[in-house]
Amino acid sequence: MARIDYYDDSRAPEANSLVPAASAIVVDDADRILLHRRADNNLWALPGGGMEFGESLTDTVVREVREETGLTVVPEYVVAVYSDPRHVFAYDDGEVRQEFSVCVACRRISGTLRISDESTELAYWAPEQIPSLSMHPRIRVRVNDFLAGTRAGLDP
Numbered sequence: 001m002a003r004i005d006y007y008d009d010s011r012a013p014e015a016n017s018l019v020p021a022a023s024a025i026v027v028d029d030a031d032r033i034l035l036h037r038r039a040d041n042n043l044w045a046l047p048g049g050g051m052e053f054g055e056s057l058t059d060t061v062v063r064e065v066r067e068e069t070g071l072t073v074v075p076e077y078v079v080a081v082y083s084d085p086r087h088v089f090a091y092d093d094g095e096v097r098q099e100f101s102v103c104v105a106c107r108r109i110s111g112t113l114r115i116s117d118e119s120t121e122l123a124y125w126a127p128e129q130i131p132s133l134s135m136h137p138r139i140r141v142r143v144n145d146f147l148a149g150t151r152a153g154l155d156p
Contacts, residue, residue: 002040002091002092003040003041003089003090003091003092004041004089004090005041005043005087005088005089005136005138006087006088006089006090007084007086007087007136007137007138008086008087012088012090012096013088013090013096014088014096015085015088015096015097015098016094016095016096017095017096017097017098018097018098018100019050019051019097019100020050020051020057020060020100020101020102021048021049021050021051021060021100021101021102022048022049022051022057022060022061022064022101022102022103022104023045023046023047023048023101023102023103023104023139023142024046024047024048024061024064024065024073024075024103024104024105024106025046025079025103025104025105025106025142025143025146026047026065026069026071026073026106026107026108027124028108028124030124030126031126031127032124032125032126032127033046033124033125033127033130033143033146034046034047034069034071034122034123034124035122035123035124035125035130035133035135036068036069036115036116036118036119036121036122036123037119037120037121037122038118038119038120039117039118039119039120040118041136042120042134043134043135043136043139044125044133044134044135044139045135045136045139046103046139046142046143047064047065047068047069048061048064048065048068048101048103049064049067049068057075057102057104058075061073061075061104061106062074062075065106066111067116067118068116068118068119069111069113069114069116069122070111070112070113070114070116071108071110071111071112071113072108072109072110072111073106073107073108073109074106074107074109075104075105075106076104076105076106076107077104077105077151078102078103078104078105078151079103079104079105079142079145079146079150079151080102080103080142080145080150080151081101081102081103082099082100082101082102082103082138082141082142083098083099083100083101084099084138085098085099087099087138099138101142103142103145103146105146127147130143
């Protein structure tokens with residue numbers, strides 16, 4: 001399904017959906033951050049996605065990372081909660097979802113990197129490389145909050 005991300009854009013359609021979601025910060029032994037290039041918008045992003053019925057936040061993070069990267073992780077702490085109503089995602093089926101995502105720092109415990117149908121590339125990036133990547137500004141905020149040592153911050 002195609003998606004367009006809008007942020008603080010007067011052309012953005014009005015949200016008609018709110019889905020709890022999670023994104024994951026996974027680092028390797030060299031302190032590089034795992035990102036995937038999304039197939040739907042060609043931007044670099046953190047692994048993550050929407051919560052399903054019957055899942056806890058921890059379940060969502062573990063499932064999404066496994067589905068999108070092939071890795072098994074253990075969630076360690078909440079970086080922050082992101083709920084800016086100026087950030088919406090418009091899907092081609094008419095859903096326009098308002099941002100509501102909990103970003104969680106995770107520790108890799110097993111698995112081998114593999115690309116999913118949601119991405120075209122997977123790579124670990126050193127913090128100094130990330131500013132040059134094509135990335136949605138709201139994902140960049142999450143990465144920057146992690147690098148700044150934010151824990152359990154709340155978005156205005």
